[in-house]
Amino acid sequence: MSFQEQIHDVAQLACVELFTPKFEESFWFFHDVLGMTPTEDDGKSCYLRGYEDRYHHSLKLTRSDKAGIGMVGWRASSPQALERRVAAIEASGKPGKWVEGNKGYGKAYEFTTPDGHKQHLFWDVEYYKAPEELKSKLLSRAQKRPLRGVPVRRLDHVNLLCSDVTKNGQFLMDNLGFLKRENVVFGGQDELAAWFSVSPLVHEVAFTKDQAGPGNRLHHVAFWYGNQGQMLDLADILQEYDVTIEAGPAKHGVSQAYFMYVYEPGGNRIELFGDTGYLIFDPDWKTLTWDESNFFNGGGVWFGGELPQDFFVYGTPIVEAAMAEAEAKDEVAEPAE
Numbered sequence: 001m002s003f004q005e006q007i008h009d010v011a012q013l014a015c016v017e018l019f020t021p022k023f024e025e026s027f028w029f030f031h032d033v034l035g036m037t038p039t040e041d042d043g044k045s046c047y048l049r050g051y052e053d054r055y056h057h058s059l060k061l062t063r064s065d066k067a068g069i070g071m072v073g074w075r076a077s078s079p080q081a082l083e084r085r086v087a088a089i090e091a092s093g094k095p096g097k098w099v100e101g102n103k104g105y106g107k108a109y110e111f112t113t114p115d116g117h118k119q120h121l122f123w124d125v126e127y128y129k130a131p132e133e134l135k136s137k138l139l140s141r142a143q144k145r146p147l148r149g150v151p152v153r154r155l156d157h158v159n160l161l162c163s164d165v166t167k168n169g170q171f172l173m174d175n176l177g178f179l180k181r182e183n184v185v186f187g188g189q190d191e192l193a194a195w196f197s198v199s200p201l202v203h204e205v206a207f208t209k210d211q212a213g214p215g216n217r218l219h220h221v222a223f224w225y226g227n228q229g230q231m232l233d234l235a236d237i238l239q240e241y242d243v244t245i246e247a248g249p250a251k252h253g254v255s256q257a258y259f260m261y262v263y264e265p266g267g268n269r270i271e272l273f274g275d276t277g278y279l280i281f282d283p284d285w286k287t288l289t290w291d292e293s294n295f296f297n298g299g300g301v302w303f304g305g306e307l308p309q310d311f312f313v314y315g316t317p318i319v320e321a322a323m324a325e326a327e328a329k330d331e332v333a334e335p336a337e
């Protein structure tokens, strides 16, 4: 396996945009249950953030006729790093364009994955400034921990459903400097899922083969607690208020994540990430490949129950007919963490 030098031009996952056909209910979920703080609402979108998210927002919640993901936003490591990555994308044969006027960050380069997932890459950001009553005594905390629900600390990662995991992942590796940390390949065939990062985290983005739709969809967005106890507490609240828990709390073998998957009222799958999984500091990390011999022996779920069939076929926007067809088949391979 060849060595890929880390280039660190992309610093972090900064924000995501989610579409919801049930805005008020979705807002209740993110604001009241996950304790996120709104910074602005322009009538079309509401901008929210976890209490340790440092920028204007980490979630742009947009009123829409269907659920799904609108955009994934990445912060570059410097203005020069942004220019280098834009040059790489433009040379790739799949160029994007510069866009302005986005709330919370300055000029951004807009491009898509091969599947069509919209991405923004930018340097200039607007930092969140807590009003006096929300200022934390902890200097490292962007605001006081909210009193609502079980508040998440920050955005963690996004998992995108796509038609070709290898093709989409390679685009991020070639043009943005992502490294492939783990993947799933059954029978020596196509990759069914792969996890990529630009930092010691196991992933900021994952691609999963879309088995029930055309690709260019969302599997899930994950927010971070860093403490699985808080996830257990959240599970108790979700049961109380009739929010669907799809799977967990439990632990994946892939990424070693303590997870819980829920459907926010608008239909998007949201993951709560209870710990950090593990961190990677080895610059010569080799992709870890799970196959049918080990994936079902701890890879998918290390402990804590099963992943239901819907986990492998449900995504947003929902493709009803294709999902029913996929569920009717005996063998639907593969998940996503």
Ligand SMILES: [Fe+2]
Binding pocket: 157, 159, 220, 222, 271, 336, 337
């Ligand atoms: Fe995940």
